Amino acid sequence: MDNDRVDQIIDKYQGEASSLIQILLGIQTENHWLPKEALERVSEKLQVPLARIQHIATFYKAFSLVPKGRHEIHICVGTACHVRGATRVLDTVRDLTGIKPGETDLDLKFSLETVNCLGCCALGPVMEVDGKTHGKIAPGKTADVLKNFE
Amino acid sequence: MPRINSPSELEKLRQGILSDRDPEKPCITLCSGSACHATGSGDVAASIETEIEKQGLSAELDLRKTGCHGFCERGPIIVNHPEESCYFQIKPEDIPEIVSQAVKEKGIVERLLYTDLNTDEKIINESEIPFYKNQKRLVLGSNGSIDPKSIDDYLAIGGYSALEKALSQMTPEQVLEEVKKSNLRGRGGGGFPAGRKWEESRNAPGDIKYVIVNADEGDPGAYMDRSLLEGNPHSVLEGLMIGAYAIGSHEGYIYVRQEYPLAVENLTIALKLAEEYGFLGKNILGSNFNFNIIVHKGAGAFVCGESSALMTALEGRAGEPRPKYIHTAVKGVWDNPSVLNNVETWANVPLIINKGADWFTKIGTEKSKGTKIFSLVGKITNTGLVEVPMGITLRDIIFEIGGGIPGDKKFKAVQTGGPSGGCIPENLLDLEVGFDELSKAGSMMGSGGMIVMDEDTCMVDVARYFIDFLTDESCGKCVPCREGLRQMLKVLTNITEGKGNEGDIKLLEELSEVAKEASLCALGTSAPNPFLSTVRYFRNEYEAHIKEKRCPALSCKELITYHVDPDKCQACMICARKCPADAVDGDKKKIHIIDQEKCTKCGTCFEVCPSRFGAVNKISGESVPPPIAEEKRIITRKSKEK
Ligand SMILES: Cc1cc2nc3c(=O)[nH]c(=O)nc-3n(C[C@H](O)[C@H](O)[C@H](O)COP(=O)(O)O)c2cc1C
Numbered sequence: 001m002d003n004d005r006v007d008q009i010i011d012k013y014q015g016e017a018s019s020l021i022q023i024l025l026g027i028q029t030e031n032h033w034l035p036k037e038a039l040e041r042v043s044e045k046l047q048v049p050l051a052r053i054q055h056i057a058t059f060y061k062a063f064s065l066v067p068k069g070r071h072e073i074h075i076c077v078g079t080a081c082h083v084r085g086a087t088r089v090l091d092t093v094r095d096l097t098g099i100k101p102g103e104t105d106l107d108l109k110f111s112l113e114t115v116n117c118l119g120c121c122a123l124g125p126v127m128e129v130d131g132k133t134h135g136k137i138a139p140g141k142t143a144d145v146l147k148n149f150e
Numbered sequence: 151m152p153r154i155n156s157p158s159e160l161e162k163l164r165q166g167i168l169s170d171r172d173p174e175k176p177c178i179t180l181c182s183g184s185a186c187h188a189t190g191s192g193d194v195a196a197s198i199e200t201e202i203e204k205q206g207l208s209a210e211l212d213l214r215k216t217g218c219h220g221f222c223e224r225g226p227i228i229v230n231h232p233e234e235s236c237y238f239q240i241k242p243e244d245i246p247e248i249v250s251q252a253v254k255e256k257g258i259v260e261r262l263l264y265t266d267l268n269t270d271e272k273i274i275n276e277s278e279i280p281f282y283k284n285q286k287r288l289v290l291g292s293n294g295s296i297d298p299k300s301i302d303d304y305l306a307i308g309g310y311s312a313l314e315k316a317l318s319q320m321t322p323e324q325v326l327e328e329v330k331k332s333n334l335r336g337r338g339g340g341g342f343p344a345g346r347k348w349e350e351s352r353n354a355p356g357d358i359k360y361v362i363v364n365a366d367e368g369d370p371g372a373y374m375d376r377s378l379l380e381g382n383p384h385s386v387l388e389g390l391m392i393g394a395y396a397i398g399s400h401e402g403y404i405y406v407r408q409e410y411p412l413a414v415e416n417l418t419i420a421l422k423l424a425e426e427y428g429f430l431g432k433n434i435l436g437s438n439f440n441f442n443i444i445v446h447k448g449a450g451a452f453v454c455g456e457s458s459a460l461m462t463a464l465e466g467r468a469g470e471p472r473p474k475y476i477h478t479a480v481k482g483v484w485d486n487p488s489v490l491n492n493v494e495t496w497a498n499v500p501l502i503i504n505k506g507a508d509w510f511t512k513i514g515t516e517k518s519k520g521t522k523i524f525s526l527v528g529k530i531t532n533t534g535l536v537e538v539p540m541g542i543t544l545r546d547i548i549f550e551i552g553g554g555i556p557g558d559k560k561f562k563a564v565q566t567g568g569p570s571g572g573c574i575p576e577n578l579l580d581l582e583v584g585f586d587e588l589s590k591a592g593s594m595m596g597s598g599g600m601i602v603m604d605e606d607t608c609m610v611d612v613a614r615y616f617i618d619f620l621t622d623e624s625c626g627k628c629v630p631c632r633e634g635l636r637q638m639l640k641v642l643t644n645i646t647e648g649k650g651n652e653g654d655i656k657l658l659e660e661l662s663e664v665a666k667e668a669s670l671c672a673l674g675t676s677a678p679n680p681f682l683s684t685v686r687y688f689r690n691e692y693e694a695h696i697k698e699k700r701c702p703a704l705s706c707k708e709l710i711t712y713h714v715d716p717d718k719c720q721a722c723m724i725c726a727r728k729c730p731a732d733a734v735d736g737d738k739k740k741i742h743i744i745d746q747e748k749c750t751k752c753g754t755c756f757e758v759c760p761s762r763f764g765a766v767n768k769i770s771g772e773s774v775p776p777p778i779a780e781e782k783r784i785i786t787r788k789s790k791e792k
Contacts, residue, residue, distance in 0.1 A: 018466040021463065025447055029408075055468050056468050059625075060448075060449030060469075061450030079527070079528070079565065083601060083603055083607050084528070091750065092730055092752050095750060115409070119373035121533050122223045122533035123188060123189065124527070133188035135188060138754065
């Protein structure tokens with residue numbers, strides 16, 4: 001992400017330091033992660049110390065300081081999905097991809113995240129891949145879903 | 151659209167909208183909330199549009215994409231007006247028939263109607279279906295009839311008339327008095343009386359005051375606030391405007407989690423329209439009252455739902471709570487008086503102003519007035535959002551509305567109040583739902599998560615689950631929460647893994663006491679509740695884990711083994727083929743055996759074994775029978791021998 005684009009996002013919020021989180025969210029949404037250069041640019045433009053930006057970037061779950069894989073797997077571990085066996089789904093996906101929640105594999109194919117309640121509890125347990133919901137997913141069915149991704 | 155400048159202009163506009171609309175004109179409403187979207191309502195909407203076009207009915211039939219109807223179990227949901235016939239689990243291929251019937255008088259698609267599970271009768275109207283019949287949908291009710299992206303839809307059902315009434319017929323003091331009199335208690339957490347909070351802010355010194363909507367909805371099993379924001383955003387805005395007027399605030403915030411993209415979208419549209427129409431900005435409805443609202447997207451931190459942490463986050467910092475010996479109502483955002491209420495609390499305000507506190511206080515119990523929305527989820531037949539009058543029993547919610555537990559399983563407990571709440575056992579099912587009643591039972595109302603658990607749910611694991619969640623979400627500022635929860639998690643994990651020791655319960659109780667007494671915010675002080683309530687009602691489960699290394703619910707992975715019963719196995723190969731770990735040995739004529747070394751305990755074999763065989767067992771607390779001798783594994787099939 002180049003500096004011009006970062007500047008545009010900052011300008012959308014009138015460059016106010018109180019909008020720091022909103023600005024970082026803007027960058028995260030567009031770029032899927034927060035590169036160091038972008039954070040330095042934000043720090044410079046908003047006159048906010050980089051340390052504070054890093055505090056925020058590590059405090060909130062939405063931010064990633066490392067690049068994400070081409071496909072994002074979200075496993076809902078909300079309470080409803082939990083009592084319907086989400087842990088077993090998660091364990092199977094971990095075995096299949098070889099990564100833990102929060103990690104991305106070396107080929108940048110998959111990133112795995114757990115999320116708290118996607119709001120479709122009737123479908124639990126739920127796995128979401130690139131925004132598509134796979135409901136009532138049994139551990140044994142996860143492989144069938146994931147094999148379709150390159 | 152020219153700005154509306156006075157109450158009379160608003161009424162004129164409303165009359166205009168109503169007279170342009172023919173209530174008898176057929177209209178298909180389709181639930182387009184997040185849950186139905188996940189079950190394919192997007193595709194259904196597209197086919198309705200093409201089909202209307204194809205059948206040449208554009209002039210005779212409307213389509214309205216609404217918010218969540220609540221009965222998520224049966225989504226996507228269609229209700230046809232004016233007949234109000236409703237259809238469930240709609241697929242695109244059902245659409246041609248639905249569309250062609252919709253324009254006929256009394257046209258109905260019989261096969262898609264709801265069938266009563268007890269009487270086998272077909273039910274046409276939503277209001278007759280058991281799931282809806284026992285509800286009282288005051289706040290959520292409009293979700294099914296309006297397009298959240300249209301302000302005219304909201305005006306057509308009387309929207310913004312409460313704001314108009316407050317601004318033109320009531321002084322701020324009168325509004326405050328009405329809300330105080332209604333005894334509206336907060337729907338997001340502790341159940342604090344909203345009016346008292348408002349009054350404190352109103353009386354606090356300072357010219358700048360804020361009103362804030364808490365739409366962080368961090369409870370990991372609840373989505374009421376999301377559905378309200380997605381389905382009826384103007385009702386929340388209207389409540390906020392009225393609150394601002396009462397308090398003397400000119401700036402409002404909506405703190406909404408970015409994980410709710412549709413809610414953010416609909417809110418943003420609603421704000422833009424409200425501004426265009428003149429419900430926001432300067433001199434609203436000619437009353438000299440000025441008010442603006444800013445949307446702040448939350449970046450994902452459970453603790454930011456807590457009032458002081460949320461306000462810190464609004465200032466653009468890491469959302470850590472602060473001590474509250476001075477209330478946020480007096481010193482909140484940038485040290486200015488700030489009133490924070492939950493989405494549902496705000497959405498109740500227009501109702502109270504319109505219909506009066508006397509009407510509101512007729513609903514509910516002595517100390518808990520009005521209705522409450524719950525997200526009824528987990529091991530329940532009718533998953534969905536339910537709005538019920540306070541005072542209804544848990545049993546009525548779970549068994550009358552929720553339809554009980556699926557799969558002939560036995561009810562074990564219901565968890566309310568989210569991570570700060572607790573589990574309520576079967577013998578307390580006749581408890582009347584109210585703020586104080588739930589607290590007395592060791593749980594709490596919280597924001598309205600209601601997770602039903604059956605005999606297969608391990609209560610120690612549930613406690614571990616919540617403490618795990620909270621350990622992860624603890625902001626780390628104070629030691630009792632940061633370190634105490636981590637220790638509790640360690641002990642609980644040990645217990646669920648069969649490494650528990652005598653004395654662990656005592657240790658957990660001590661840790662709980664410190665966290666309760668000494669944590670900085672309610673995340674820590676209430677964190678032990680999931681443990682305390684489960685140990686109070688299900689102590690025997692803890693003891694079985696610790697003493698016998700047995701999980702009575704057959705759920706804790708480390709304490710169970712999967713075993714194929716050689717007497718029941720028909721060597722059908724289904725489990726062997728489906729096993730992701732290749733741990734099942736056997737072939738078509740050879741009784742299957744699970745290789746315990748390879749088994750990852752994912753439970754696939756247990757799930758796929760045909761129920762007429764039921765050959766896969768879960769064993770806990772006893773040793774696995776040794777594999778049978780090789781020669782005995784061969785089965786000869788009588789039918790195929792000839
Ligand atoms: C850790 C923690 C998380 C909370 N999360 C939420 C939340 O997601 N939504 C909410 O409305 N209230 C939440 N609350 C409660 C708020 O602190 C506050 O009491 C509430 O928003 C006030 O509004 P009400 O009086 O209308 O309920 C949370 C409290 C704590 C301690």
